[in-house]
Structure formats: C-alpha cells, structure tokens
Amino acid sequence: MLSKEQNELLCRVGPGTPMGEVFRRYWIPACLAEEIAEPGGTPLKVRLLGEDLVAFRDTSGQVGLLAELCAHRQASLTLGRNEEGGLRCIYHGWLYDVDGKILETPCESERSLIKHIVRLPAYPCHEVNGIIWTYMGPAEKMPLLPSTLWFTAPRDHIEVVKFKNECNYLQALEGDCDHPHVTYLHRRGEGLETPEDTSPSFEVDHTSWGVRAVTYRRMNGGTRKMVRTNLFAYPFIGLIGGFTGANAREQMQYIHPIYQVPADDYHTDRYDMIVDMVKPADGRYRAEYSHELNPDFTKVANKTNNYLQDRSLMFTSVYSGIPFGNHTQDAAVTESMGPIMDRSKEHLGESDGHIVAVRQGLFQAMETVQNGGDPPGVAFSADHNDYSDLYCISGPIPADAHWKQLLTV
Numbered sequence: 001m002l003s004k005e006q007n008e009l010l011c012r013v014g015p016g017t018p019m020g021e022v023f024r025r026y027w028i029p030a031c032l033a034e035e036i037a038e039p040g041g042t043p044l045k046v047r048l049l050g051e052d053l054v055a056f057r058d059t060s061g062q063v064g065l066l067a068e069l070c071a072h073r074q075a076s077l078t079l080g081r082n083e084e085g086g087l088r089c090i091y092h093g094w095l096y097d098v099d100g101k102i103l104e105t106p107c108e109s110e111r112s113l114i115k116h117i118v119r120l121p122a123y124p125c126h127e128v129n130g131i132i133w134t135y136m137g138p139a140e141k142m143p144l145l146p147s148t149l150w151f152t153a154p155r156d157h158i159e160v161v162k163f164k165n166e167c168n169y170l171q172a173l174e175g176d177c178d179h180p181h182v183t184y185l186h187r188r189g190e191g192l193e194t195p196e197d198t199s200p201s202f203e204v205d206h207t208s209w210g211v212r213a214v215t216y217r218r219m220n221g222g223t224r225k226m227v228r229t230n231l232f233a234y235p236f237i238g239l240i241g242g243f244t245g246a247n248a249r250e251q252m253q254y255i256h257p258i259y260q261v262p263a264d265d266y267h268t269d270r271y272d273m274i275v276d277m278v279k280p281a282d283g284r285y286r287a288e289y290s291h292e293l294n295p296d297f298t299k300v301a302n303k304t305n306n307y308l309q310d311r312s313l314m315f316t317s318v319y320s321g322i323p324f325g326n327h328t329q330d331a332a333v334t335e336s337m338g339p340i341m342d343r344s345k346e347h348l349g350e351s352d353g354h355i356v357a358v359r360q361g362l363f364q365a366m367e368t369v370q371n372g373g374d375p376p377g378v379a380f381s382a383d384h385n386d387y388s389d390l391y392c393i394s395g396p397i398p399a400d401a402h403w404k405q406l407l408t409v
Helices: 005-011 017-024 168-176 180-184 284-290 303-308 326-336 352-369 404-409
Strands: 027-031 042-046 051-057 063-067 081-083 087-088 102-104 124-128 131-135 156-167 203-208 210-219 222-231 237-241 252-260 266-275 394-398
Touching: 005 017, 005 168, 005 180, 005 352, 017 063, 017 131, 017 326, 027 042, 027 252, 051 284, 063 124, 063 168, 063 404, 102 237, 156 284, 156 326, 168 222, 168 237, 168 252, 168 352, 180 210, 180 266, 203 252, 284 303, 303 326
Parallel strands: none
Antiparallel strands: 027 131, 042 051, 051 063, 081 087, 124 131, 156 266, 203 210, 210 222, 222 237, 222 394, 237 252, 252 266
C-alpha cells in the first residue's frame, strides 16, 4: 500500500515531475517507424510524457521530433507541409529542420534576425528495428543506445506490435511484473482445469538494469518445480521469455520486452517486441494480434463495449470471458482500475513481491536523479553498456534446486 502522495510521485510523468525527469533520461519509443515511413510524408502527432509533439521524416529521409506548435503563432505543425528538407507551417510558411532550426521565415523582411534567434524544441531520434527512439533529457546526460537484444538484433529477427491503452503507465507495467495473474486472467482451454500449483514461491533480486523475479511452481506432486523468470528493466519495461528453444542457453536468445510508454498521466502506448536471435521473424506474432487493433492502434474490444466479454465462455473455454489475446485481457483489468489506480486502497500479499520491488526501484531512481546522479540502467561508455545478464528462461528443475541450474543443462 502506498500513500496518496507516494502514488502521485510514481504516476505523474509530465515535464518537471520527479518521475517524468527520470524517464527523460532514457532512450524511449516515440512511434513506430512505419507511422512515418515515407520521406516527405504526412507528419504524425505524438503525445509523449505529457508533451504534444510532431514526428516526421523529411524529404531526405531524416527523422525529426519537434514541439507540435509553431514557434511563431502556435499553429499545429501536424498540419504542416513536409517539403524542402523540413516541415513548413501552413500559417505563415516558417520552415523547420529535424533539429528545430528555422530555415525560412518567408513573411519576414531580409532584415529580420528572428530565424537566427528562435529555435523550436526538438528531441534527437534514432531509428532502430522498426521503432523511432528518442531522448528527452539534458543533452549532456544523453546515454548510449543500450546493447540489449532488441537494439542489437538483425531487423528481420524482431517483430513489433503497438497498442494504445487508457490508463496510467504504472498499472500496465505492474501487470507485466505480476506472473500469478496468468493462472487466472489468461487461463484457456477445454474445462478450464486449475493448475497444480496456484500459489507459487518467489525469488526477487535488484540488478543494475532493474529487477529479476523468479517464480517456482510445484509440479509432479512436488518432486519437481517449474521455473519462470520475469524481469523489470528501467525505465518502464516488463520482460518475459524463455518459451522457445530446447535449453536455457538457446532460450537466452529469445526475449519479449514490453514498453509501457506514458503518453501522459492517463494514457499509455504499449510496444511489444518479439526478439528471436535463433531464427528470423515470420510475422506470426503481428498477425495474431492484428484482429484486436483498429488502424490507430486502439483496441477493438475496449471499455466502451465492455471488452466484448462473453460470459457464456467463462465456464467452458475462456476464464475471463474476453475472447481476445493477452494484450486485450491485460488492458481490460488495468483500465478497469481507473485512469490512475489509487494504491492507498490496495492490499498487497506475498505474491506481489515483484511489484513491490519495482516500486522501490522507481523511488530510488527518482531520488538519484533529484540528487544529481544518473538513473540505473543507462550507459555512457561501451565498457558499461553490458546487459548480458538480462535474459528470461524457464524450465523444470528438481524440487530442491536453484533456478540457475537451468544454465548448466
């Protein structure tokens, strides 16, 4: 349970907020590359960390992320013309490059110095593996792009799916760090049989990049146990994996990071990535969820239609009655908590250890940044850009064994 004041600190992400200032110190997704695929194409309105921005790919193919409103009279640049190596406001013709520099002010006289004085706020971008990544913090604190699998994988070994959710980032993130809910919310199958062990034991460790949680479930009448690892990585990433490959070493080449990116305090853009270093992606993951999404990445099943819940399925094949994939089922429960969950009213149990550790880590990150330090999980030199222990694995082991035994098999 958190106090209302603590909950506010964790959930508010706009400019100048303690949590927002932490998030601005990482490379985070701004949009999918496919949303601005065409050089000289239509600009894209982006809402990110409580700021209204515009993303565009200029006529030479460079990507820009600018403040949405023109520095002249505050007209929206999402209406702008993408031309001549920049984005031109349709109101008075001011032309901006991807760095926010004013290239032309055609309504001004030759004597005017305004284009040399004024600059539009702009954030640096990198396009990697289907995502436009941006950094919104102080220039002198910009870290390296992380060397995680989803940054270093070949493009054809990764798939990305985007969802828009109507809730604060934290309740969505906490859902990713809550393995026990899988037993109920996502249970499917003929007869909906209860698993052998519904109350697993846990091991939770803080790491340089976040929190590792290991779940142990009894199996074979208690003679063996099933291990599954779930991770939290800064700033707002839940990670699952370990569901492919014959052994743990091969499983370490597969991971499923989920970025719960705050658009603002009440809306979240969820980016799911499937990374498989063993074999190229086949499009199956995107196809699996394509029927759940509208063209604007909102969900077909949403709170306006009660997530298309079918109660006749509850006792036959779908425990939740929501006949869609895990993403929509996750959204149904996290959005049902309200735009921002009131954690002063919750009652946590033994199974919530991962969630508690995530909150502790976020509070520590806030304190570090407020005291002038660098948040965890960022690297400024190649020597420290090491995420080799960031992996997820699963598998059966003897009842008295430790999860790391999987690495010796």
